[in-house]
Amino acid sequence: MATVRVTRRLHFSAAHRLHNPAFSDEENRRVFGPCNHPNWHGHNYELDVTVEGQPNPDTGYVVDLGLLRDAAEAVVADLDHRNLNLDVPWLRDVIPSTENLVVALWHRLAPVVPAGRLVKLTLWETPRNSAEYSGE
Template sequence: MKVKVSRKEHFNAAHRLYNPEWSDDQNAKVFGKCSNPNYHGHNYEVIVSVTGEPDPRTGYVFDMKLLSDLIRENVLSKLDHKNLNLDTEFFKNLNPTAENIAVVIWRILRQKIDSDLELKITLYETERNFVEYPAS
């Protein structure tokens, strides 16, 4: 009997989408206004889902307070109110697309959550645009 539990959190961050090997014109063609050299920001919503069998002693798949603390300490503290390109090591050499942000969050949390449990990240960049990692 597998059960999925999820925690939703929020963070604000600025970024610029661009490939440093391309000209400004090529970046503008591919990334549009998201390649603005002065950056732009988003109000991100992240949903962290953990799937597994409930522990027979506690009834928990994963302690939600612990999940909240892990997200706050390991993700939000590093991404919230940051310029992802300039203020984080994660995106020094990685384009901070929604796809890459979701993968980075997954990699951070995967180290902290038992590998017997499935982990999924859903990241909303806007109300209408979101990504999931891993994809299913």
């Protein structure tokens, strides 16, 4: 039987500051540049959630995209219109780079995918910058 990948895209907006408390203020500014601004900055993120599996012979679906949307939106709701540094308990003590955020999202989403297997997340911070994670 064929193995198919399907993707659902979600959107959320959030603020963050890239800052390592082990660095001096000068080192943080040098390493993170404008992303270290003390009054935060924000992004309109896009998250692609890709699930793989064999289409169900009764529905033709790998996963019901409405159910996948609902499961993923429940996770993304923790992030939407939030400060990632201050408002999200599961990101506490994590530098909220796109790379760290996509890994954290994987750990939240993998257990709630309603069918198939989560195989890839792509988190778009801007239309030109993204991070991809496949659970490895």
